Amino acid sequence: MPAISFQSVSKSYPSARSGPINALEAVSFDIQDGEFFGLLGPNGAGKTTLISILAGLARASSGRVKVQGLDVQADYAAARRRLGVVPQELVFDPFFNVREALRIQSGYFGVKNNEGWINELLESLGLADKANANMRQLSGGMKRRMLVAQALVHKPPVIVLDEPTAGVDVELRQTLWQFVAGLNKRGSTVLLTTHYLEEAEALCGRIAMLKCGRVVALERTSELLKAASSNVLRFKIDSELPPEFKGRARVTGRIVQLPAHDAHEIERYLAIIRQAGLRVEDVEVRKADLEDVFLDVMAKHGETAAVVSGAGPSQDPKAPSGGSAVHEVTSVGARPS
Ligand SMILES: Nc1ncnc2c1ncn2[C@@H]1O[C@H](COP(=O)(O)OP(=O)(O)O)[C@@H](O)[C@H]1O
Numbered sequence: 227m228p229a230i231s232f233q234s235v236s237k238s239y240p241s242a243r244s245g246p247i248n249a250l251e252a253v254s255f256d257i258q259d260g261e262f263f264g265l266l267g268p269n270g271a272g273k274t275t276l277i278s279i280l281a282g283l284a285r286a287s288s289g290r291v292k293v294q295g296l297d298v299q300a301d302y303a304a305a306r307r308r309l310g311v312v313p314q315e316l317v318f319d320p321f322f323n324v325r326e327a328l329r330i331q332s333g334y335f336g337v338k339n340n341e342g343w344i345n346e347l348l349e350s351l352g353l354a355d356k357a358n359a360n361m362r363q364l365s366g367g368m369k370r371r372m373l374v375a376q377a378l379v380h381k382p383p384v385i386v387l388d389e390p391t392a393g394v395d396v397e398l399r400q401t402l403w404q405f406v407a408g409l410n411k412r413g414s415t416v417l418l419t420t421h422y423l424e425e426a427e428a429l430c431g432r433i434a435m436l437k438c439g440r441v442v443a444l445e446r447t448s449e450l451l452k453a454a455s456s457n458v459l460r461f462k463i464d465s466e467l468p469p470e471f472k473g474r475a476r477v478t479g480r481i482v483q484l485p486a487h488d489a490h491e492i493e494r495y496l497a498i499i500r501q502a503g504l505r506v507e508d509v510e511v512r513k514a515d516l517e518d519v520f521l522d523v524m525a526k527h528g529e530t531a532a533v534v535s536g537a538g539p540s541q542d543p544k545a546p547s548g549g550s551a552v553h554e555v556t557s558v559g560a561r562p563s
């Protein structure tokens with residue numbers, strides 16, 4: 227029996243101005259027991275909508291969703307008990323301290339004598355010295371840890387994390403992944419959405435990619451990586467790019483990255499640069515990673531392959547260093563969230 231089963235799930239939101247928004251269109255896939263599964267997609271792809279339907283926070287317009295065989299509508303309470311959901315938005319009750327909030331959450335799921343597990347969660351998530359702090363006093367990163375603790379307080383077998391590391395510093399990301407990977411090793415199923423493709427590549431055994439409410443890729447991570455253009459030519463440039471590269475290059479400030487299938491294609495790119503008389507620096511060739519695959523897939527299912535990245539998805543200027551964030555894929559039909 228799959229841990230999670232999405233069967234032809236569609237969702238449309240009414241909208242007065244432009245007609246209904248089809249947030250999900252016939253999404254079908256299963257996540258097997260014990261998998262670490264990644265759900266990727268640009269903003270507005272429908273990831274949170276799919277998770278909200280799974281968690282019973284939104285209703286599908288059609289289709290069925292099951293958690294360990296339990297229908298999320300017909301068997302709402304039983305299905306919900308199997309799930310630990312870390313929501314994308316920071317929501318919390320400001321009136322309690324950390325430990326109280328975890329006790330209340332335990333009670334909500336009918337779990338008694340939970341102090342041992344609560345202590346373990348506080349310890350593992352680096353919240354132990356904040357146990358008596360009021361929720362209002364927690365920093366953003368601490369609140370995020372608290373959301374994870376709250377989601378796991380009833381020891382759910384299926385864990386769902388909706389962008390848990392958005393705007394979170396490197397240290398917390400590492401703590402969090404160590405902890406969640408440990409739970410997965412001990413048998414928990416994990417469904418993760420993230421903008422950090424490095425994380426998804428390292429953690430997820432299988433990945434589904436959503437675009438405009440449809441599944442556009444669903445593969446083992448290793449297969450996705452094999453199917454990509456195998457190399458990427460990367461360099462820095464101060465002048466305008468030659469027109470041949472437009473629509474093909476990923477540009478981040480002065481860094482340009484060009485997917486290339488083979489040495490011949492790399493030579494051709496270098497010849498174009500030479501003929502245009504352009505000065506480039508720090509030229510290197512690297513192997514394609516999940517970010518390249520993601521951009522490839524998104525471009526194939528959109529109108530343009532041109533990608534220009536800004537500061538990444540994080541709103542927190544102190545936050546992430548190191549991780550590669552998904553750049554906004556500019557394509558006709560992509561909706562903002
Ligand atoms: N409550 C809502 N009412 C109307 N439209 C919504 C609502 N929630 C999401 N949407 C729309 O549904 C689409 C998918 O959004 P969402 O599931 O949040 O995407 P993601 O999590 O992948 O960024 C977007 O076009 C978004 O604007």
Ligand SMILES: [Mg+2]
Pocket residue numbers: 273274275314388
């Ligand atoms: Mg979302």
